[in-house]
């Protein structure tokens with residue numbers, strides 16, 4: 001019967017040549033960790049800076065908010081590019097020791113947080129697109145007021161999730 005343990009065993013066997021290269025070569029392991037943290041610098045750095053800009057624009061005037069919507073639109077591609085680098089390097093990190101990471105509750109907690117981060121990113125992008133389409137002032141009683149409140153929530157959730165994932169990543173290194 002196929003269960004989690006047997007799937008992990010199959011993946012560990014397939015990943016063995018990579019795991020050996022990763023543990024034998026300091027250059028390879030450093031390069032993969034560099035890409036993981038480099039992706040974090042760009043994706044996480046830009047995402048958190050955009051979240052802060054959202055809070056500032058919500059306290060500003062209509063011009064600040066329309067400029068924010070343009071900036072958020074431009075930031076998505078960079079954040080997604082950084083996240084793609086993190087996913088590719090993260091997968092290589094996980095395949096370097098399938099047995100340890102596959103059985104680690106910290107690893108699966110981190111992956112659950114990453115899924116929440118992606119869902120929140122989709123909510124943020126959808127809300128910003130609708131606001132750009134409507135571009136009505138923030139203080140009206142129209143649904144747009146609810147959209148700005150949702151953008152505030154998504155920005156707060158983004159900051160919290162990025163911080164929580166970094167914490168989980170660091171604990172993961174110390175526990176592996």
Ligand code: HEM
Pocket residue numbers: 033036040044086087089090091093094101114117162165166167169170172173174176
């Ligand atoms: C937003 C997404 C992510 C963030 C912010 C993040 C952040 C981090 C951080 C800060 C570390 C510690 C690095 C170190 O101290 O050397 C780390 C380690 C790790 N990450 Fe991620 N990560 C993310 C996504 C992923 C994904 C998608 C995977 C797997 C598919 C992954 C797998 C790992 C593994 C296995 C380690 C431990 C590496 C080791 O023990 O040497 N990460 N991550």
